[in-house]
Amino acid sequence: MTKMTMVEALNLAMRQEMEKDDRVIILGEDVGVDGGVFRVTDSLISTFGEQRVVDTPLAESGIIGTSIGMAVYGLRPVCEIQFSGFSYYIFHQLEAHAARLRHRSQGRFHVPLVVRTPCGGGVRALEHHSESREAYYAHTPGVKMVIPSGPRNARALLVSAIRDPDPVVFFEPKALYRAFREEVPEEEESMPLGQPQLVREGDDVTIISYGAMMVPVLEAADSLKEKDGIVAEIIDLLTISPLDDTLIASSVQKTGRAVVVHEAPRSFGPGAELVARLVEKSFYYLEAPVKRVTGYDIVYPLFAREKAYMPDTGKIVQAVKETLEV
Amino acid sequence: MPRSEIELPYRIEYLSILDENGNLDKELEPDIPDDILVKLHREMLSGRRFDERMLNLQRQGRIGTFPPIKGQEASQLGAVATLKNSDWMVPAFREALAEFWRGKPRENFILFYGGYDEGGAVEEGRNDLPVAIPVGSQMLHAVGIGMGIQYRRKDDVVMTFFGDGATSEGDFHEALNFAGVFQAPVIFICQNNQWAISVPRSRQTHAKTLAQKALAHGLPGIQVDGNDVLAVYAAAREAVERARTGKGPTLIECFTYRMSLHTTADDPKKYRSEDEVKEWEKRDPIPRFQAYLTQKGLLTDEVVEQLEADIAQEIQGAIDRAEKLMAREVDPLDMFNHTFAELPPSLILQRQEAELDLSLRKEEDRHD
Ligand SMILES: Cc1ncc(C[n+]2csc(CCOP(=O)(O)OP(=O)(O)O)c2C)c(N)n1
Ligand SMILES: [Mg+2]
Numbered sequence: 001m002t003k004m005t006m007v008e009a010l011n012l013a014m015r016q017e018m019e020k021d022d023r024v025i026i027l028g029e030d031v032g033v034d035g036g037v038f039r040v041t042d043s044l045i046s047t048f049g050e051q052r053v054v055d056t057p058l059a060e061s062g063i064i065g066t067s068i069g070m071a072v073y074g075l076r077p078v079c080e081i082q083f084s085g086f087s088y089y090i091f092h093q094l095e096a097h098a099a100r101l102r103h104r105s106q107g108r109f110h111v112p113l114v115v116r117t118p119c120g121g122g123v124r125a126l127e128h129h130s131e132s133r134e135a136y137y138a139h140t141p142g143v144k145m146v147i148p149s150g151p152r153n154a155r156a157l158l159v160s161a162i163r164d165p166d167p168v169v170f171f172e173p174k175a176l177y178r179a180f181r182e183e184v185p186e187e188e189e190s191m192p193l194g195q196p197q198l199v200r201e202g203d204d205v206t207i208i209s210y211g212a213m214m215v216p217v218l219e220a221a222d223s224l225k226e227k228d229g230i231v232a233e234i235i236d237l238l239t240i241s242p243l244d245d246t247l248i249a250s251s252v253q254k255t256g257r258a259v260v261v262h263e264a265p266r267s268f269g270p271g272a273e274l275v276a277r278l279v280e281k282s283f284y285y286l287e288a289p290v291k292r293v294t295g296y297d298i299v300y301p302l303f304a305r306e307k308a309y310m311p312d313t314g315k316i317v318q319a320v321k322e323t324l325e326v
Numbered sequence: 327m328p329r330s331e332i333e334l335p336y337r338i339e340y341l342s343i344l345d346e347n348g349n350l351d352k353e354l355e356p357d358i359p360d361d362i363l364v365k366l367h368r369e370m371l372s373g374r375r376f377d378e379r380m381l382n383l384q385r386q387g388r389i390g391t392f393p394p395i396k397g398q399e400a401s402q403l404g405a406v407a408t409l410k411n412s413d414w415m416v417p418a419f420r421e422a423l424a425e426f427w428r429g430k431p432r433e434n435f436i437l438f439y440g441g442y443d444e445g446g447a448v449e450e451g452r453n454d455l456p457v458a459i460p461v462g463s464q465m466l467h468a469v470g471i472g473m474g475i476q477y478r479r480k481d482d483v484v485m486t487f488f489g490d491g492a493t494s495e496g497d498f499h500e501a502l503n504f505a506g507v508f509q510a511p512v513i514f515i516c517q518n519n520q521w522a523i524s525v526p527r528s529r530q531t532h533a534k535t536l537a538q539k540a541l542a543h544g545l546p547g548i549q550v551d552g553n554d555v556l557a558v559y560a561a562a563r564e565a566v567e568r569a570r571t572g573k574g575p576t577l578i579e580c581f582t583y584r585m586s587l588h589t590t591a592d593d594p595k596k597y598r599s600e601d602e603v604k605e606w607e608k609r610d611p612i613p614r615f616q617a618y619l620t621q622k623g624l625l626t627d628e629v630v631e632q633l634e635a636d637i638a639q640e641i642q643g644a645i646d647r648a649e650k651l652m653a654r655e656v657d658p659l660d661m662f663n664h665t666f667a668e669l670p671p672s673l674i675l676q677r678q679e680a681e682l683d684l685s686l687r688k689e690e691d692r693h694d
Contacts, residue, residue: 058492058525059462059495315687
C-alpha cells in the first residue's frame with residue numbers, strides 16, 4: 001500500500017481502468033498535455049495517447065453530448081468538467097439525454113458515462129469555483145450522484161462509477177484533493193455505489209454527512225467525546241443519489257437523534273431529503289427535531305467571507321448539543 | 327450551371343498598420359487625435375505595470391488568483407477607446423484594462439481578487455457588466471442589451487469581449503446568430519491570445535481564422551493584428567460606426583498573445599515552449615507604439631520616465647486604498663446582501679443564525 005492524496009488515488013483508478021478496458025477514454029478541457037488543472041489526469045496522455053486522453057475544445061455541452069454518443073456506441077467516456085460551477089452547460093444534455101436514453105429506447109441503449117468534476121469551497125478561489133450544487137444532479141432521475149470523502153474511497157468509488165452501466169456524476173471535493181494522504185492499495189479495489197458507510201459507531205446521536213464536511217464532522221465527534229462524553233454515530237453517504245436509507249434509519253432508530261451536515265445551501269438540499277426519509281421511516285423513534293448544519297441559501301461569497309459561510313466544527317458540536325438538550 | 331461559387335457578402339480581411347518592426351502603413355494610418363494617442367500609450371503602460379504589481383501581491387499572498395493581461399493591452403484598449411460613455415461594455419474576465427479605461431477604480435480589481443465581493447461593484451453611470459467567468463456566456467447579454475437599445479431607438483452600441491476558447495461554446499454561436507438576425511448594434515471583440523489555458527487555438531477550431539465564424543451568421547468579420555493598437559482602433563471604429571448607424575454587428579478577431587500565465591494558478595511550462603513566448607515578446611504591443619509616438623513627437627524619454635513614476639504612484643495609491651478596506655474588519659454578514667431586492671423571512675432567520683454562529687466562534691477563539 002502507498003500513501004496517496006485524493007488526486008493520486010483518482011489518477012490510479014483511471015489508469016487501472018484504462019489498462020484493463022480499452023473502452024475507457026478520457027475527455028475534457030486541459031486533461032491531456034496539462035494533466036488537468038488539478039493534475040488528476042496527470043501523465044495519462046503519455047501512457048495512453050491522444051486518442052484516449054482527449055483535450056477537447058472549450059465546450060462542456062460538447063463534451064457531454066459527444067460522450068453520450070460514444071457511450072451509446074459502446075465506449076466508456078470519463079469526462080472532466082473543470083469545475084462543477086461550469087457544469088451547468090452540461091445540464092441539458094445530461095437531463096434530456098444521458099439520464100433518459102435507457103428509458104426512451106426501452107432498454108436498447110444505455111449511457112455509461114462518468115462526469116468527474118471538482119466541487120465545494122475552502123480553497124480561496126474565484127466566483128463559480130466553490131459551489132456545492134449536488135442537489136441539481138441528485139434531483140435528476142436516471143443519474144447517479146457520488147461524492148467521496150477521502151483518497152481510498154475516492155479511488156474505489158471512481159472504479160465503480162466507470163464500470164457502472166448508467167451515467168454517474170462524480171463530485172470531487174477539491175478541498176480534499178491534497179488535504180491528507182491515505183493508504184490506497186495498488187491492487188484493484190472498488191466499492192458499491194449507493195451504499196452509505198458507517199464510519200463510527202455511537203449511541204447518543206447520528207451525524208450524517210459526506211464529502212469535505214466529513215473532516216469537521218469527525219473533528220466534532222472527537223471533541224464531543226473528549227469534552228462532553230457524547231458518542232456520535234457517523235454515517236458518510238458517499239452516494240447522494242440513489243439514496244439508500246437503510247443504514248440511516250437503523251442508526252437513528254438506535255440513537256433517536258440526528259444532525260445532517262453539508263456545505264451546500266440548505267433549502268431543498270440533500271439534507272432535506274435525509275430529514276424527510278427520517279420522518280417517513282423513523283418518526284416514532286425520534287427524540288428531538290433533526291438539525292441541519294449547512295451552507296446558507298445565498299450566493300457563495302468570495303473568499304474573504306467563505307469561512308463565515310462554511311459550517312465548521314464548532315457549529316456541528318453546537319448543533320449536536322442542542323439536539324441532545326431536547 | 328449546376329455547380330458554381332456562391333457569392334458571400336463578406337470576405338475575411340487581415341489588418342495591420344504598425345508592425346512589430348515599427349513599419350507604418352501611411353495609407354492605413356488612422357486619424358486619431360493626439361490626446362487619445364497619448365492616453366492609449368499611458369494606459370497600456372499602466373496596464374503592464376499594474377499586472378506586474380498584482381503578480382507581486384499575489385506571490386506575497388496579499389491577493390488570490392487572478393488572470394494577467396500582459397500582451398493584450400493593445401487589443402483591449404484599441405477596441406474600448408472607440409466607445410462613448412453611454413455605450414455598453416460586456417467583458418469576460420481578462421479585460422481589466424478595458425474596464426479601467428471605462429472608469430473602474432483599480433482598487434476594485436484588488437478587492438475582487440483579494441476575495442471581497444465589494445470589488446465587483448459597478449459604479450452608477452458606467453454601463454459595463456461585471457466580469458463573467460463562465461467562458462462564452464456573456465456575449466448573449468451584449469446582444470440583449472443591443473436589442474434593448476434598438477427597442478428604445480437609441481444610438482448607443484455594445485462591445486463584448488471574449489477569448490479564442492470561448493468561440494467553442496455554443497452560446498457564442500447563438501450570440502452571433504441573434505445579433506445577425508436582429509442586426510443588433512454589437513461589436514464582438516475576440517481576444518485570440520492563442521491559448522485557452524493549455525489548449526492551443528488549433529484545438530478550438532479547424533477553421534483558419536476565428537473571424538470567419540462571422541460569415542456563417544451573415545455578419546462581417548475581420549482579423550487584426552491585436553498587438554497593433556492602431557489596427558485594433560481602426561477596425562473597432564469602423565465597426566462601432568456601422569453599429570451606431572443601424573448597419574448591424576461585426577466580429578473582430580484580435581490576433582494577440584497571452585504573454586503571461588493563464589492565471590496565477592497555472593504553469594505554462596507544461597504545455598508551451600519558451601521559444602514561442604520569446605517570439606511573441608518581439609511583437610510586444612507597447613514598444614512599437616512608444617516608438618511611433620516618439621517619432622511623431624508626442625513622447626520623449628523624459629516624458630516616459632515621468633509617466634513611469636506617475637503610474638507607479640497611481641498603482642500604489644490603488645493598493646493602499648484597497649488594503650485599507652481589506653484591513654478594516656468587514657462584516658461577514660454582508661454576504662447576505664444583494665441576494666434579492668429584499669431579504670425574505672427565511673433568509674432573515676439564516677442571517678440571525680449566522681450572526682449567532684459567528685459570535686460563538688469568537689468566544690471559542692477567546693477560550694482557546
Ligand atoms: C464554462 C467554463 N468552462 C471552463 C472554465 C475554466 N476556464 C477558465 S478560463 C479558461 C480558458 C479560456 O480561454 P479563452 O476563452 O481563450 O480566454 P483566455 O483565458 O485565453 O483569456 C477555462 C477553460 C470556465 N471559466 N468556464
Ligand atoms: Mg485564449
